[in-house]
Structures are given as C-alpha cells and as structure tokens.
Amino acid sequence: MYDFVIIGGGIIGMSTAMQLIDVYPDARIALLEKESGPACHQTGHNSGVIHAGVYYTPGSLKAQFLPGGEPRHQSLLRSKRHSL
Structure with a gap:
C-alpha cells in the first residue's frame, strides 16, 4: 500500500x-x-533548458511559477539526492 x-x-x-x-x-x-x-x-528528448519565465505573459501561471524552478534545480543539484 x-x-x-x-x-x-x-x-x-x-x-x-x-x-x-x-x-x-x-x-x-x-x-x-x-x-x-x-x-x-519526453524529458530526455527536450532541449534541456530551464525557462526563466521572462517570455511569458506577466501574471500568467507560467510567469509566476517558472522563476522558482531555477533555485529548486540548484538546490537539488547541491543536495546530492540524485545520481547526476
């Protein structure tokens, strides 16, 4: 379960x-x-770019959420909780 x-x-x-x-x-x-x-x-076939959100309509969900992805990505890489 x-x-x-x-x-x-x-x-x-x-x-x-x-x-x-x-x-x-x-x-x-x-x-x-x-x-x-x-x-x-799909993840293995994309360009590998983490978008910053600057190209999206201000106030849209993408524009709001994408900037938070980069710090989380950096945190993941520093955490060593992966095999990269």
Whole structure:
C-alpha cells in the first residue's frame, strides 16, 4: 500500500516525488515508469533548458511559477539526492 503513486519518471514525476518526500518524509511513494530508466521519454528528448519565465505573459501561471524552478534545480543539484 502506498500513500502516493506517481506515474512517470521524467523531470515532473521525479520533482513531484522529491517535493512529496520533503513535505511527507514518512510517506510511502511509488514512482512508475514504463521505460527502462528515468527521463527516457519526453524529458530526455527536450532541449534541456530551464525557462526563466521572462517570455511569458506577466501574471500568467507560467510567469509566476517558472522563476522558482531555477533555485529548486540548484538546490537539488547541491543536495546530492540524485545520481547526476
């Protein structure tokens, strides 16, 4: 039995899992991925750019949320909670 089940092992699925671990450290989390490893589908085929939000309509959800992604990305890289 799991508390959360995440479908997809790309950047969104992995980020969601990490956020859930931070908020619910005792939760049992299952991450399901149909490929042989993480980021083998859409995440592994994009340009690899983390957008800053400057090109989006001011006040839109993308413009609001994208600037927060870069500090979280840097935090993830410094945390060593990955195999990169």
